Amino acid sequence: MNACKYGTHRVIEPKGVLPQAANKIDNDMTLRDNELLIDVMTLNIDSASFTQIKQACDGDTKRMEEMILEIVKNRGKMQNPVTGSGGMLIGRVRAMGPSFPDKSLREGTIIATLVSLSLTPLNINRIKHIDLATDQVQVDAKAILFESGIYAVVPDDLDEHLALAALDVAGAPAQVAKLVKPGDVVAIIGAAGKSGVLCAAQAKRSAGDAGKVIGVVNEKQQVSLLRDLGYCDDIVLADATDAMELYERVAAVAPTGVDVAINVVNVPNTEMGCILITKDDGVVYYFSMATSFTKAALGAEGVGKDVTMIIGNGYTKGHADLTLELIRSEAPLKQLFERLYT
Numbered sequence: 001m002n003a004c005k006y007g008t009h010r011v012i013e014p015k016g017v018l019p020q021a022a023n024k025i026d027n028d029m030t031l032r033d034n035e036l037l038i039d040v041m042t043l044n045i046d047s048a049s050f051t052q053i054k055q056a057c058d059g060d061t062k063r064m065e066e067m068i069l070e071i072v073k074n075r076g077k078m079q080n081p082v083t084g085s086g087g088m089l090i091g092r093v094r095a096m097g098p099s100f101p102d103k104s105l106r107e108g109t110i111i112a113t114l115v116s117l118s119l120t121p122l123n124i125n126r127i128k129h130i131d132l133a134t135d136q137v138q139v140d141a142k143a144i145l146f147e148s149g150i151y152a153v154v155p156d157d158l159d160e161h162l163a164l165a166a167l168d169v170a171g172a173p174a175q176v177a178k179l180v181k182p183g184d185v186v187a188i189i190g191a192a193g194k195s196g197v198l199c200a201a202q203a204k205r206s207a208g209d210a211g212k213v214i215g216v217v218n219e220k221q222q223v224s225l226l227r228d229l230g231y232c233d234d235i236v237l238a239d240a241t242d243a244m245e246l247y248e249r250v251a252a253v254a255p256t257g258v259d260v261a262i263n264v265v266n267v268p269n270t271e272m273g274c275i276l277i278t279k280d281d282g283v284v285y286y287f288s289m290a291t292s293f294t295k296a297a298l299g300a301e302g303v304g305k306d307v308t309m310i311i312g313n314g315y316t317k318g319h320a321d322l323t324l325e326l327i328r329s330e331a332p333l334k335q336l337f338e339r340l341y342t
């Protein structure tokens with residue numbers, strides 16, 4: 001029987017919401033006619049969520065395993081109750097309901113889901129390994145994709161863990177491509193992180209030689225990583241949670257402010273620094289899952305700053321293709337991703 005294409009039939013509570021906003025969803029793996037069943041190989045836990053779990057468990061992978069299993073048992077999905085965020089997965093197509101829309105998919109094909117784990121029915125049999133360096137968790141698990149769920153077939157020319165890592169944050173560089181115009185001054189806060197380096201590469205392409213890309217990092221060794229990549233015109237060392245420090249250090253290289261600030265950090269309390277460094281009528285793009293709407297909205301008002309603030313939609317048309325193509329065509333980026341994720 002066909003079920004709701006958005007998955008509302010699996011919402012247990014509260015009633016009336018869609019699966020992402022639900023506290024608990026049904027993770028019974030009985031397949032509806034318009035759903036897809038996946039044998040999950042790897043979860044890529046969203047960085048804000050992974051960081052919170054790692055901190056709460058003092059980096060002890062045994063305790064992290066218990067915490068992840070407990071979350072999925074309680075909620076039917078891997079949605080961190082503190083950050084509200086999820087992540088993505090790769091796995092093999094196990095079965096397709098007869099009315100699942102894409103008839104070209106075949107059983108056994110390896111796909112990456114492009115919808116958040118925070119709305120994906122998930123049933124974990126066993127956690128095999130937690131990789132503290134990549135936020136990836138090897139599992140024996142099953143998941144359901146709803147009719148409206150988007151996914152990408154993992155390409156043959158890229159390692160599947162590399163592709164998963166990149167696709168997890170594909171919305172960020174794709175939004176940079178939409179927001180940054182030739183000649184813009186762009187600041188990327190958290191520029192040495194996974195989405196940070198992708199955004200830096202895309203920002204350099206979009207802003208061009210007339211523009212300027214400023215990478216903000218919080219650790220000295222990240223300065224040389226960014227310098228070696230070659231996408232940033234200026235690299236600024238600052239703690240993004242210290243709004244005035246960020247403002248003063250960015251002002252030293254961009255005295256009139258930036259046209260576009262891209263926030264890709266994985267910790268809370270970085271809203272104000274981004275607002276302060278941005279010109280009036282500029283744009284702040286909050287991709288970070290640790291962003292507070294209240295702090296951003298009331299904070300901007302509080303300092304009389306007329307900036308456009310954008311919530312980082314993880315999806316924009318063509319985001320997966322743009323991100324994988326960026327990695328294929330930028331040799332330094334590809335080498336970095338190969339070193340980190342394969």
Ligand code: NAP
Pocket residue numbers: 046047048049085168169171189190191192193194195196216217218219238239240241264265266267286287288289290312313314315
């Ligand atoms: P990541 O690789 O962990 O990168 C985050 C970067 O921020 C790291 O380089 C980190 O440095 C840096 N950072 C942390 N604290 C900082 C501070 N106080 N000042 C300056 N930099 C700081 O994370 P990611 O995978 O790129 O994800 C970035 C963000 O996007 C996360 O919040 C994630 O949850 C979110 N996300 C959003 C979506 C969406 O749909 N909007 C989708 C996926 C992910 P250290 O390594 O030194 O800590």
